[in-house]
Amino acid sequence: MTLTDAPRARTEQQLLIGGEWLDSVSGETFETRNPATGELLATVAAANDQDAERAVTAAWQAAPEWRRRGPRERAALLEQVAKRLEADGERLAYLDSADCGNPLQGMRKDVRSAVDYIRYMCGVALELKGQTIPVARGVLDYTLRQPYGVVVRITPFNHPLMFAAQKIAAPLIAGNTVVLKPSSLAPLAPLEFARAVADVLPPGVLNVVTGSGERCGGPLVRHPRVKRIAFTGSVETGQQIARDAADSGIKVLSLELGGKNPIIVLPDADIEGAAAAAATGMNLDWTLGQSCGSTSRALVHASVYEEFVDRVRARFEALRMGIPTEEDTQLGCLVSRAQLEKVERYVALGTAEGARLVCGGARPTDARFARGFFYPPTLFDGVDPSMRIAREEIFGPVFSVLPWTDEAQMLQVAHDVPYGLSANIWTNDLRAAHRLADEIEAGYVWVNGDGRHFTGAPFGGYKASGIGSEESLDELLSYTQTKNVAVFV
Secondary structure, three states, rough: OOOOOOOOOEEEEEEOOOOOOEEEOOOOEEOOOOOOOOOOOEEOOOHHHHHHHHHHHHHHHHHHHHHHHHHHHHHHHHHHHHHHHHHHHHHHHHHHHHHHHHOOOHHHHHHHHHHHHHHHHHHHHOOOOOOOOEEOOOOOEEEEEEOOOOOEEOOOOOOHHHHHHHOOOOHHHOOOEEEEEEEOOOOOHHHHHHHHHOOOOOOOOEEOOOOOHHHHHHHHHOOHHHHHHEEOHHHHHHHHHHHHHHHHHEEEEEEEEEOEEEEEEOOOOOOHHHHHHHHOOOHHHHOOOOOOOOOEEEEEEHHHHHHHHHHHHHHHHHHEOOOOOOOOOOEOOOOOHHHHHHHHHHHHHHHHHOEEEEEEOOOOOOOOHOOOOOOOEEEEEEEOOHHEEEEEEEEOEEEEOOOOOHHHHHHHHOOOOOOEEEEEEEEOOHHHHHHHHHOOOOEEEEEEOOOOOOOOOOOEEEEEOOEOOOOOHHHHHHHHEEEEEEEEE
């Protein structure tokens, strides 16, 4: 794709409220730039509390009619949304890559994942059913699943389009209306997606506002007409959302937060397979490690430790860095200067605390990358469990390897972090695999896996990694509340 025929976003982006594209009340905007080149992509409306009020009001006014349409009709409209997304997928994937710095190939995969998930939700729409309960003779007792009304959905920067498209499906199918707030670090593809599908849905059913968490996200969370909130992002922001929600009412939250996910390698494991899974599970060629599900630490039995480190190093060094929107790029860049500087701080911490830097650890010197936020895959071994690089989520291309000899101590190390999102166990011992899968404190466990998610399989975390499950029927049902009806006959 040449520069002249590359897809372009609108250079001035507005808010979608009540079926109309509007400037913010204040008229304020912010810039979004290509993190690989520094190019100005667009100015975007910066919403504040007044815009949040407008969006919630529009969603609240649209909610009764949307609920009355019933699950079949709602699913039929969402199927049209999926078709629009699929048809416009190449343009949206390119815009996503340009705006967030992820490789184009990965953003195409994001489009396919979002389309697949919307269609899955359409297919399970009729599972929004209650039950009859034989409570007593002469009484018909039954339950109904009903929507909350207005749902606020706040999505992160690492998969901007996929999360924006995917995460509206369940609340809409369940009969809620949605106010979507994508990350201000990469808002273009979500806004262009909304523009592409806005005429499919009745006005006010989907609203999109952009801006900071303080001026826009907080007012959405605290709004008295919002009873259901779902957020994907950092633990710290999730905690703030929980505080805001609690201070402003009784609200239902879904929080998909951070992770410090282990890949556990037993002595009998296929070491080449485990090393490949470690590299793939870091999501380097997808998000450069900016993923809550990245397997960013390896707990490797001492007998295979050196071989594992050598094989992971070879895989890291073989990945091709490039401008994200170029076809052959495997490694893109980080989303912002702040993310780049955070990664650099953790690399310096790892070195200062005594870990051995095996590869990476410095910005690339190639002139093509001078204006962007590029950083190579970085591997530390000789990592102690007490080191910050072993305990804290870095959200970047930094991978730590820790040796072990005693299984009980290894599990203690695996569990001695605040997170519990995912884990990957590599072994050919079936009994050991089941035993460790049962014991590990994580919401999603692979055995000899590579980090893939499967549509319909619930994904959610333990401990500080979140509340609730997504990516399955559980997510759809979570956007309903149960009503019991007892009829005396």
